[in-house]
Amino acid sequence: MSKFSRAIRDHAVPLALIAPSILVILVVVLLPLMFSFYTSFTNYRLIRPDTLWDWIGLRNYQRLLADWDFWVAFGRTILFLTVALNLELLFGLGLALLVNKITWGQRTLRTIMMFPMMFSPILVGFQFKYVFNDTIGLVNNALQSLGLTEFAIPFLVDRWLAFFSISFAEIWMSTSIFAILILAGLFAMPKDPIEAARVDGCSNWQVFRHITLPFLMPFIFIAMTIRSLDVARAYDVVDVMTGGGPAQRTELLWTLIARTAYDDARMGRANAMAYASILLSIFFTWYFFRKLMDARKHLGAF
Template identity: 35%
Template structure:
């Protein structure tokens, strides 16, 4: 088979995937941009083009700033805390300890549950009077007056972030664990012979060789944080007030509750660029560190 026929055959086999990509990715993005400059309400057959008025309204209101702030905080805490805990678990379960296979499985189990199941379970755990946390505190004699994790403006967002970390910690741990198992023992043994302590070995040998795993985990954590919707929707409906109102939840609320589909599309466009820019910056930064390591 000559090269021309091979190229045509390759294009033929790639065509279904390309059509799928265009129909379910390129076309929806095009429609999103189109609806963002209209007053479309989501169900009417006709709509009017209103130019950039949807964008002006978003930038002049408080919804955009509050949603961006909540989303960035959600992302920052889940990235930093989630990766630190995941790395700590991976380091611990990479040791030659008894029953480590069992502990690895236990750590990974939360990942297997759907977000809906996890959200409902933790909603009951956080219940002020009859939840698991309140019951445990009452058993040990700790007063639980005014204990309302999801009903407090100051604690609701962080309570949801904890659930996000708990659910995804298994994936983070497994990726770090896979990276740790690729590190040659000879390097670590050579460092010990040279007199390096545990912290020096970790900082100068283990961590640089985990650069790829760090990049993967941070990128996944950033994407999960920036598109956070399920737990704010299931556990608090964006409340109390607007304390857990993330970007994606704001888009849902505008489109399907307030029936401001055009305005929601404008917020979707803004969110699209925010997510793209932050992800690209993070990936480029991590890639530079990976190369230097």
């Protein structure tokens, strides 16, 4: 005990200085986390506060395993993530390579490129809700005026079209994150290995494939890590555009969890879902981080 009190006395100043931040983290992060974790083992319903003490053990989790809606949303989220991330990578890479070629007006173009990131996701949701609307929407109007279709296309109603529409909005909003990070990679890239490869017999495509792309991989994986966390918790754009509907056709994990928690007021159950779906985010972060480390290993000294 005397050892402990001596340690406190010896480090009194540093301890006093970090105490406030530890306190803040405890109150703001750790307590709510523990509270929500606790409620996932109860039958807590928002409209009946006393159910907070209704301990039901693992029943929420057991029900989850058999909950078809949850697993469909889970799978759809993975699909959404795969489609969005891959297309954003492809478009972002293309955009970055093009912008990198431009010498005049590049700064302006870079700023313009970032515009989509400056809008609140809610507003992006509204924007595309009206773009894809079947009666007053821009796209339907254009298609009908051009005579390409006679009937309104139900972009936000049909199962696959709705999925396409929310993916489109997500990709529109976030491709520039990939583009900016990849462009940063292109700027940082040494020119010598490229020239060496050209002398070594590479065509432009081979230079890109064997030299440029491996160099860009760490930047791509950083973007992937950030975006996988982003997309795995996608909520705002989807909620505004389709609300997960119609009839749960575009339900993603977080629209489902939010509905369970606030519309159905089943907070305990929703928290159990949230903890299960966090595994998804953890998996993607771990996966991309490992890829990133692999890709960076050899580039470290350059």
